[in-house]
Amino acid sequence: MARMTWSFTPERVGTPDATALRRDYFGDVAGRYFGRVLSEDEYDEDMIDEGLERLAPPAGEFLVGRYEGRPAACGGIVLLDGGRAELTRVYLRPAYRGKGGADLLMEGLERAARALGARRTVLNTRLDLVEARALYVRHGYGEIPAYCSGPYMEIWYGKEL
Template sequence: MTNNAPRRPDLWTVTPADVTTPEALELLREYYYDVANRYYRLHLGREGSPEQLEAGLADSPSDHLAAPDGQFLIGRHDGTAHACAGLRRLDATTVELTRVYVRPELRGTGGGARLLAAVDEAARTLGAERIVLDTRLDLVEARALYLRNGYREIPAYNGGPYAEIWYGKELTTLVQPVS
């Protein structure tokens, strides 16, 4: 998809959100429909039926993206929710990034980078030193976004049914200048 929207990262803000709000649920539904339909088109040559998509969405709850061991973020472009990402703690120093989504019409405007910068900060607040994620090979925009933002390919850390490639990012501690 070609995006003609101007690249204006200053129009993006990212804040923590309750994963159960209507706004969050709408973004999560769009995310799921997007990645599921890509899978259906690639492997079955068709879109998923509404029944299949809703059943899959019901089987993929996001309630683990809430405190105390997770966090959900919403990205707003010019005040309107258009992106999301979630984190969940895997262990004392590692969180998993999941549900990363920017609406297609706003991809390429700087929202993904803003979202991932906020993810880094959220991960630190959860005590993480490392972020990991898995994704599919056909999600090329997401893979490019991760690589542009400091993620590197790592060995598999899980056996998810749709995991085809794994990425990780070490978080550096921000050093406060001495006054």
């Protein structure tokens, strides 16, 4: 029944809802990394906006999920090389977790990846983001060798579509 209250649609990353969700995503993952809630002056707009140009057709897409009409989730897909697409900024606001949206978001991102021509999806995350890691494993993602590097990347996953 909860699935009926969700809707997921492609949206430009610069809309007010998409921007607020991206900012909340960054606040959540950075806050967990530092072990505290970030103050307003600690948000790094460059990091929040990094790579956004890739989250639009023809090489990417950004989905916004709404629960009963309220912006509640987001995720992006970026076409890489050789038929691979990367999932990025996969996020559900805490108040909407446990309502079936994470599974629907993953399904939508994988559909978007296939529509872009991807045959495989990959992603990277941190070890402390245990809920995200459990979601990926539940959706058939397995640990793979690193395909990229960065300061906040500790584990990599992949899945054949």
